[in-house]
Amino acid sequence: MGLARYFLLFLVIISCKPSFKEPVISLDDYTLEDGFSLEVVASEPLLVAPVALDFDDKGRIWVAEMPGFMQNLDGTGEELPTGSITILEDLDKDGIMDHAKPFLDSLVMPRALALVYGGLLYVESPNLWFVEIEEDKPTNRVLVDSLYATVGNPEHQPNGLMMNVDNWIYNAKSNFRYQRKNGVWKKEPTTQRGQWGITHDNFGRLYYNNNSTQLMGDHVLPNRLVRNKYMVPRHGVNQVLTKDQRVYPLHAASVNRGYEKGVLNQDSLLMHVTAACGPLVYRGGLFPDGYDQNVFVCIPEINAIKRNITTFKDGMVEAKQAWEGKEFLASVDEGFRPVNLSNGPDGNMYVVDMHRGVIQHYAFLTPYLKKISAEKQLDTILDYGRILRIKNSNAPETKTVDLSTLSEKDLVNLLGSSNGWIRDRAQQLLIHRRNLALVPELKKLIEDSSNPLSQIHALYTLEGLDALNFDVLHEVVLSSSAEVAAHGLVLMENFVEERNLPVAYDLFKELLKRDEVALDMYLASTVGIWAKENKELFFPIIDELIKKYQENKIVHEAIISGAEAVIDPLEVYLGEKGVNEESDMSSMIAVTRERKINDKPNFIYSKKLPQTDSRTKGATLFRQICASCHSPSGEGIAGLAPPLLGSEYISTHLEQLGLIMLHGLKGPLLINGETYDEGHQMPGLVNNRDISDQDIADMISYVTNAFSNRPRSLKASNIKSLRDQKSKSGMEFTEAELRDLIDADH
Incomplete structure (x- = not known):
């Protein structure tokens, strides 16, 4: 009996022994710019469908995983608690993650995370949560914002969670910023920016994008142009920084609107971005000359990453694509889905590869792409996920420093590091530790004008310390x-x-x-x-x-x-x-x-829905489905969607409005005297099984009340009849087709 017990104990010990076996994944299908190397840092089975990452002070990778997204072509199961936040560790110190430690599980579509204030800030729709960390376990959970990401399409919910130089946390697809001061969380209005992913440069300007515009940004620091709540800035924020939206795929990738004229060229290659996301200002300090503060952009629809060269003149930002005819990184692997990028504590660039066959949400998935995805069996590319590392082949090998072991004086010195990630984290650690004895050292940095970057970080460290x-x-x-x-x-x-x-x-x-x-x-x-x-x-x-x-x-x-x-x-x-x-x-x-x-503030300051329709179902649906592009006030968002205010489709032609909502609308469009080009396309809701005829009728009733002088409505039975009224292409309507219908009515 004693031998049996010892044998059982031996088996337990053996089973707990660390295993450093790492899967070997071929990258032969990937083409990277000369002078760089690409390697897999983490992969399945350690993680599945990663969408965001952050590094902790030890250099470990924390990943938000969203395996519930598009498990099949019908998108079923996304409401199930299958998501998680995982800590990836490199126990054998060879630079490749070999262990995964669950931190939070049973989450529904977690979409963003940030290691801040000694804890973890993360999103599980509709909530923004903060938890403290004790021995890699969550404790003392606090609800920061119960309205952070209201129920709606996951492609259009706030995300990003990025701490900026100014000690505020900014988001994509959100008009609020967050900060914790003396244990109390603050929430303030800010400019609404982008769709998926957000980044900042050394100065603190913000950059972002949307599906059809690969790089947008602000010319000025956050919130400098929105303090007058009755002024809506048009020139300093939300600016398209690269007029060129061309892409250069290696193969005929499957895209959502490939049936549209001009979307694909004669070789069936995509011409312009349709799913741009996850921008990153590279600030690692290890890439070759000319790469510092370049902005890299994920182009997952063609399995690629784009490079943009930025220049700064007279306080403004200019950007242009680095090359014509090629991308910085591209692949013929249709599973390669870069959705986010990150600077690393080692100075390298990290790629979050969701590695999924279908990344278009079912609500916007066209029959065209659905058919192609089924034929190519893209819907079977599931249960994968990777983190890739891009290195300068000619740079010396760097090792990640464990910041948690450094003294405050060491951290002060790191405010002048060539690595922007290190500078940012050192600043936050100094603020969090609140050692006021360091104030004289920080003031010395401020006085040294030979290193402007350390001056800026020292300034905001003192600001965070109230010193x-x-x-x-x-x-x-x-x-x-x-x-x-x-x-x-x-x-x-x-x-x-x-x-x-x-x-x-x-x-x-x-x-x-x-x-x-x-x-x-x-x-x-x-x-x-x-x-x-x-x-x-x-x-x-x-x-x-x-x-x-x-x-x-x-x-x-x-x-x-x-x-x-x-x-x-x-x-x-x-x-x-x-x-x-x-x-x-x-x-x-x-x-x-x-x-x-007229008491008409910038919509970022609005605390209630427009007019008296805020209690109707149509208003709620509008906020969930339409406001992310057209803004809650119906004024539109620069570079993303035209205004509804003053549009004849809202004020006059209800049947045409119903057709637009059901089947979609594509450019060029003439709205309020301004032309919106062919890159502006609104997908229809006809294939969204969660939106009923009555829902669309409710939304029409709301928008005509809120955004025109002629409150009117259509019956659900009218909407039902419009479902079968197709455009010539069978897809989105054009403005010319809608005008022909209007003329026919008269």
């Missing part, structure tokens, strides 16, 4: 580069008080003499805040900026954004100074004033 003061910021702004001084001006707004006004005025006058556009943009954004305390002192500076930048609409937006509290007397003052009433500046002020009179 900044006006005198320190004054000196930084006066003696630093334009980028560092811009951050200093932003942070000085925390010290707007009577005793600082004369010093600020002298500083602003001195900055104007530097004649640097990149700095004047931020001066323009802040001077109105100071003018609230003394209009006579600061209005002349605004006048000088307007005359200096008569054609710069971003500067105009910056001025109006900061001047909400003084906008009426400012308008009077500018009139007295001879500012032309027909100038761009005067026009912007007039539009802002009209919005204020």
